[in-house]
Amino acid sequence: MRKLFSLRYWRNTFVRVYRLLRSKDVALRDKLLFLIPVLLYWVLPDVLPYMPIDDIAVTMLVAQWFARYMENKYNSKI
Numbered sequence: 001m002r003k004l005f006s007l008r009y010w011r012n013t014f015v016r017v018y019r020l021l022r023s024k025d026v027a028l029r030d031k032l033l034f035l036i037p038v039l040l041y042w043v044l045p046d047v048l049p050y051m052p053i054d055d056i057a058v059t060m061l062v063a064q065w066f067a068r069y070m071e072n073k074y075n076s077k078i
Contacts, residue, residue: 010060016067025074034066 017034020026041058 013060013064013067015061016071026029026070030070030073034062036077038062 004010021031021034038059
């Protein structure tokens with residue numbers, strides 16, 4: 001639980017996501033699996049007015065999931 005509040009942990013997560021998004025080894029379909037939901041949640045927050053989760057919290061949770069999933073799928077740290 002302590003690592004969830006660590007800035008170093010989240011910086012590392014976003015660096016991993018950036019590298020995955022820039023990698024030519026990751027398929028476009030997989031990149032869009034991350035980008036579309038995050039962008040929609042940032043652009044259309046009023047569509048879900050009863051969601052008590054902030055935009056950045058959703059982005060952080062999806063980024064963590066995306067980094068783990070893609071690294072496992074492509075069997076490497078890009």
